Amino acid sequence: MLCVSSFALSANDVLLEGTLTQGSLIRAQAPAGAEVWFNDTAVKVSSEGHFVFGIGRDAALKHRLTVKYAGKTQVFPLEFSAREYAIQRITGVEQKYVEPPKDVTARIARDNKRVREVRTVLSDKLAIFAEPKRPAPGRISGVYGSQRFFNGQPRNPHFGIDIAAPVGTAVVAPWEGKVLMAEDLYFSGLTMIIDHGFGVTSTFMHLNRFTVGVGERVTQGQHIADVGATGRVTGPHLDWRINWQQERLDPQLLLPEFTPVQRLRLAL
Ligand SMILES: [Zn+2]
Structure with missing residues (x-):
């Protein structure tokens, strides 16, 4: 609390x-x-x-x-x-993630719709009022808000923090919660969304595998997934995001x- x-x-x-x-x-x-x-x-x-x-x-x-x-x-x-946001230039991204082929347009739209729907949850859990645990060890390789260029092309800003860690590193729940989504999405690869209460969710992207499934309750610090390099990445890392419903927020502001x-x- x-x-x-x-x-x-x-x-x-x-x-x-x-x-x-x-x-x-x-x-x-x-x-x-x-x-x-x-x-x-x-x-x-x-x-x-x-x-x-x-x-x-x-x-x-x-x-x-x-x-x-x-x-x-x-x-x-x-x-x-x-705030002032950095500019991040990322090269060596597979072209299918910079200019997705036409045949994945519908999939991307479906992914986005699913994520938006999942984030409308407004539960009574009080987990979010506790101090968070960092979900993985490692260097912060990407910060919230950066304006990004992929292979030289401007794209959406970054809305999470990236933690560089080897494939297989355990990802733990920053707060207790309930798994709302564990799916393979086009850009974010294996993606898990956890409800922490009051409309606040964590999203974990580019995972290698899930160790808990949809509907499961997880405790703070529980192993929920492994770091991976799935989706639009140039190397293994965890991308951790926090939302208050559709509002995208900066996880680093919550870590003392x-x-x-x-x-x-x-x-x-
Ligand atoms: Zn990221």
Whole structure:
């Protein structure tokens, strides 16, 4: 759960944990019974007041959190910081992954639709409020947000972190959860999606094999798959992504080894 012990949280506070910047997931706790809106959208709140929200790579910087509690409604303006993203040039990519042949167009569309559907899940699991475990050891070889060129051609930005590791390295669940998808997709190869609750999912790409299947519950740190080099890759690595529903977020902002934990208290 949110690490509130070091923090004097009064009964009428809202505690936000996370970095107010683009690509960030904010985990929060309000008093039990509070209702919360992020901008104009009602967010799911647990019976004890847990909720999450986040903004994407290129999102606007000014947002608002509205909290209704004990008959009182308060609006908190939240100012996020802008990020600068790197440019990543990748060469030696198989041409079928840079300009996919016509006969895979329908498959790619189907893959994308499946992934979008899976990420609409909004479960009651509280796993996401714990501190994550890094899913694999190794050098970070690709970061969130980079503008990418494959064989010199501009393509979508990168939305995960890449961890370089040999084929067969164990991938472990960063938080407990439930396996929603374990499939072979065109660009991302063997791909697993795990639900951690409140609309937050992890996606693991380019795997060599799965060690758990769809519908299985996994514990934090459980071996779920092996690192591989399937799909659009130039070498073995794990690509780990975090989504809050369709919003693509930066896993490195959630790992204390890369990003100091920031907390903000809003007094109700
Ligand atoms: Zn990647």
